[in-house]
Amino acid sequence: MDESLLRTLTPTVISLLVRRGADFAAAEDAVQEALIEAVRAWPDDPPRDPKGWLVTVAWRKFLDAARADTSRRNREVLVESEPVPEPADLADDTLQLYFLCAHPSLTPASAVALTLRAVGGLTTRQIAQAYLVPEATMAQRISRAKRTVSSVRFNQPGDVATVLRVLYLVFNEGYSGDVDLAAEAIRLTRQLAATTEHEEVAGLLALMLLHHARRPARTGQDGRLVPLAEQDRCLWDTRLIAEGVDVLQAALARDRLGEFQAQAAIAALHADARTVEETDWVQIVEWYDELVRLTDNPVARLNRAVAVGEADGPRAGLAALAQLDPSLPRYTAATAYLHERDGDLATAARLYAEAARAATNLPERDHLTRQAARLNAALRG
Amino acid sequence: MAKYLLLKHYRGAPAPVNDVPMDQWTPEEVSAHIQYMREFAARLESTGEYVEGRELSPEGTFVRYGGEGRPPVTDGPFAETKDLIAGWMVIDVESYERALELAAELSAAPGAGGKPIHEWLEVRPLLSVPPTITE
Numbered sequence: 001m002d003e004s005l006l007r008t009l010t011p012t013v014i015s016l017l018v019r020r021g022a023d024f025a026a027a028e029d030a031v032q033e034a035l036i037e038a039v040r041a042w043p044d045d046p047p048r049d050p051k052g053w054l055v056t057v058a059w060r061k062f063l064d065a066a067r068a069d070t071s072r073r074n075r076e077v078l079v080e081s082e083p084v085p086e087p088a089d090l091a092d093d094t095l096q097l098y099f100l101c102a103h104p105s106l107t108p109a110s111a112v113a114l115t116l117r118a119v120g121g122l123t124t125r126q127i128a129q130a131y132l133v134p135e136a137t138m139a140q141r142i143s144r145a146k147r148t149v150s151s152v153r154f155n156q157p158g159d160v161a162t163v164l165r166v167l168y169l170v171f172n173e174g175y176s177g178d179v180d181l182a183a184e185a186i187r188l189t190r191q192l193a194a195t196t197e198h199e200e201v202a203g204l205l206a207l208m209l210l211h212h213a214r215r216p217a218r219t220g221q222d223g224r225l226v227p228l229a230e231q232d233r234c235l236w237d238t239r240l241i242a243e244g245v246d247v248l249q250a251a252l253a254r255d256r257l258g259e260f261q262a263q264a265a266i267a268a269l270h271a272d273a274r275t276v277e278e279t280d281w282v283q284i285v286e287w288y289d290e291l292v293r294l295t296d297n298p299v300a301r302l303n304r305a306v307a308v309g310e311a312d313g314p315r316a317g318l319a320a321l322a323q324l325d326p327s328l329p330r331y332t333a334a335t336a337y338l339h340e341r342d343g344d345l346a347t348a349a350r351l352y353a354e355a356a357r358a359a360t361n362l363p364e365r366d367h368l369t370r371q372a373a374r375l376n377a378a379l380r381g
Numbered sequence: 382m383a384k385y386l387l388l389k390h391y392r393g394a395p396a397p398v399n400d401v402p403m404d405q406w407t408p409e410e411v412s413a414h415i416q417y418m419r420e421f422a423a424r425l426e427s428t429g430e431y432v433e434g435r436e437l438s439p440e441g442t443f444v445r446y447g448g449e450g451r452p453p454v455t456d457g458p459f460a461e462t463k464d465l466i467a468g469w470m471v472i473d474v475e476s477y478e479r480a481l482e483l484a485a486e487l488s489a490a491p492g493a494g495g496k497p498i499h500e501w502l503e504v505r506p507l508l509s510v511p512p513t514i515t516e
Contacts, residue, residue: 222416353404357439370411372404 005050006035008191010121013054015093022062024100025146028118030062035121094119095195099158102166103149110145111166112173117142119191120184130179160198164260167192171208182212193247202251203260209244210267213237225367229276241271262291281311298328306334314342332358333368340375349375384432384473385480387487388503391439393464398499399492406493414498417490425472425483434470441465471507480504 010031017027034057038050047053101115116122116130128138171185189205217231226232248264266287273279288304291297301324309317317338324331336351352372359365403411425431447453470487474480484502492498 222412223419224412224415349404353402356404360438362436366411366415369403370408373406373411374408376405377407 002050003039004187006038006054007121007187009051009054010035011094011097011119011191012051013058014118015097016055017058017062019093020059023150025143025150026062026065027058028146030058030065031121032117032123033061034058035123092195094191096158098163098192100149100152102158102163103152104159104162105148105152106145108166108169110141110148111162112169113138113141114145114149115166115188116170116181116184120188122179122184126179130173130181160196160200163192164200164204168204168260171211182208182215186212199251199254199256200258200260202247203258203262203264206244206248206251206264207260207267209240209247210264210271213240213244213271219363223363224370225363227367228270233274236271241268244268244271257290257294259291259294259297262287262294266291279310281307285311298325302328302331302334306337309338309341314338318342329360330355336368336371345375345379349379382473382475383477383480384471384507384509385477385484386503386505386507387470387472387480387484388505389467389469389487390501390503391465391467394501394503397488397492397501399494399496400498401493403492410491410493410495413491413495418487421487421490422470430472430474430479430483432471432473434468436468437466439465439467477506480506 013034014024014027014031017030018024022030031054034054037057038054042050097119098115101118102111106114113127113131116127117124122130124139124142125135127142128135131138167185167189170188171182173181186205186208189201189208193201193205214228214231214236216237217233217235218226220226244264245268248261248268251261252265266284269280269284269287285304285307288300288307291300292304302321305317305320305324308320318335321331321335321338326332332351333355336348336355339345339351340348349372352368352375356365356368356372359368403414406414422431422434443455444452472480472483474483481504484504488500488502489497490500
């Protein structure tokens with residue numbers, strides 16, 4: 001039973017139904033029901049033409065729903081209007097679906113949920129599990145999202161940047177339950193990259209591949225966080241890194257730099273170093289300069305200060321940090337790290353403990369607590 | 382079966398026996414403590430007594446409706462003995478005695494020097510709906 005095939009076909013089938021005259025919300029519902037039936041029926045009786053099967057079943061589901069709503073006469077009209085020529089360019093339709101799901105009228109959480117369902121072909125249960133909320137809650141979130149975009153015309157041009165933002169959010173959600181959202185985000189971004197020529201789509205794909213490649217090394221067996229410098233680089237996925245670098249280079253060659261390409265370039269420089277000492281911090285600082293120029297994002301400035309600390313020494317890093325707002329996330333942890341590098345263990349230990357109290361996730365809090373404990377133990381001698 | 386809430390406090394509970402702040406332990410002691418908590422939860426899952434557990438950040442605020450505009454937000458209504466909850470675990474067990482037994486076991490998590498912390502845990506029964514059949 002090829003679940004990834006099902007997911008790949010989902011946006012195409014929705015688009016086909018919409019072409020035949022179903023509205024988006026009804027088409028999406030019908031395809032979901034067809035997917036559930038496929039999961040049930042395919043293992044025993046695999047279809048020769050999976051797409052044709054899905055289109056037929058989804059269309060029947062749509063008609064069933066329409067029949068429930070309207071008179072028998074209307075249904076017959078719909079059946080009558082069924083003959084459909086195979087659309088010439090499905091890629092465009094799928095792209096429209098991306099734009100619709102990332103419509104600015106949706107909140108980011110709704111946009112993510114709708115994208116995972118309509119474009120990703122995940123079931124409501126799978127999405128709910130990934131977000132650790134009850135299935136009924138997620139079902140409500142999705143139907144609210146569908147109502148919100150129900151009046152949006154399907155052929156309205158969308159903003160690539162918004163679509164990329166949604167995919168980036170999906171990637172950052174990581175994984176839990178039985179769906180790895182990071183892998184799902186990569187699959188969707190690959191699909192998008194295949195249908196659009198936008199260089200930032202390639203930039204985002206490269207960024208995701210490069211980060212995903214390092215994931216096996218990022219946590220220890222006991223679930224603890226392993227910082228970049230201490231990661232076992234043998235665990236990095238060299239195939240994904242090579243692909244990420246290729247995608248990035250092709251995007252950079254087009255000479256239209258954007259923030260995702262710049263972030264991917266930084267990730268590539270880390271991935272390129274065989275040992276932590278080989279890291280090209282000078283070039284990394286240069287890319288952070290580009291990133292700050294492109295986005296003026298305070299988090300990029302914070303990361304840049306840490307990179308400066310590596311390239312030009314901890315004092316220079318601390319000076320760069322002093323220019324920034326101390327309430328930035330991870331500001332205290334970064335300051336602690338640079339103080340330790342500068343040899344001021346007492347200050348570093350105090351700041352690590354402070355950063356642990358402010359941490360927003362458990363692995364990070366435990367990691368920072370260990371850092372404080374390590375330095376305090378060293379100070380006691 | 383009845384559900385109980387095991388409440389872990391940052392402060393506000395009576396002081397534990399082995400009262401050393403976590404950042405003064407060794408990294409190995411920190412790891413051992415985390416490992417103990419994780420194994421405790423995993424074991425209760427295997428006995429079918431685990432319901433859920435979450436850790437809370439120490440940062441919190443008090444908010445109330447304050448008429449039109451922004452609601453008043455304060456650090457807390459308590460002057461000095463500010464109570465802070467560190468996290469909770471909900472268990473579903475056969476008896477009150479079993480709940481006490483598990484709370485005591487959780488309180489024995491290792492701390493500084495690898496010795497049990499002996500921290501106080503609050504045990505509160507969860508209110509439930511009335512039973513359909515009363516025996």
